[in-house]
Amino acid sequence: MLEQGDEAGFKKLVDSIDITPDIAYRLIAELKKKNIEFIVAPYEADAQLAYLNRSGIADFIITEDSDLMAFGAKRMLYKLDFSTMTGSELEVDSIPQQRDVNFNWFTHCMFLTTCILSGCDYLNQIAGIGLKTAQKSIGRVTTFRGFLGEISNKSLIPADYEISFMKAFLTFRFQRVYCPKRKACV
Structure with missing residues (x-):
């Protein structure tokens, strides 16, 4: 038990x-x-849910997976405990107000880069790079290539990391989803 x-x-x-x-x-x-x-998602359910949320079709998403923010979800109920009916409400608009990390002027691409660098379903994180370190670095250099340029210990980065990062980034940015308003995939 x-x-x-x-x-x-x-x-x-x-x-x-x-x-x-x-x-x-x-x-x-x-x-x-x-x-x-x-709706049956044509590919990735997280991308489908994020699309429905961004489009105003779903007010919020109940999830265990914070990757939904990387897909662009706006509002989630995270880690819902069904026995106490409590969880954490996550709203993208309130992220810049967090004390631990500062996303005040981040674009979605910078936010996504930070999420991927700190570890996601499509790519493991680099040893020693968590959310705060990734956010501070992207805040300074703004891009993934800038991040790679400032890493002092290049041996920490796996040989195929750059191509794997780009695949993860494109996967988050360009998922095919079903649009119930158009009754077609977009």
Whole structure:
């Protein structure tokens, strides 16, 4: 049994859940039977949810995954505890007001670069580079290439990191999603 606050145990539990095509098919059949509207993301569900949120179709997203901010989600309920019905509300517009890191003048691309450098689903972080270090560096140099230029210990950076970074960046920026207003993928 998991103890309350056992983050590592909860993560293992979440990682063990696998939604098979059969489970998805049966859920879709039930939703259709009950005339409940739904959307099946054409590719990445996080990108789809962020799009719905940015478009005003979804007011907020309940999530365990902070990558939604990198996809451009505006408002999320993060780490919802269903037993106490509490979680953290994250709003992109309030990020610049945080004391720990300062994003006051960051563009979305600078914010995204900071997120990727500090570690994301598509690319592991460089040893010793967390959110605060990445934010301070991007705040000084504004770009990923500028960041690479100022790293003093180049041996910390894996050989394929630059190309992997670009793939992650493009994945976050240019996901294909379904637009219910147009009834088409955009």
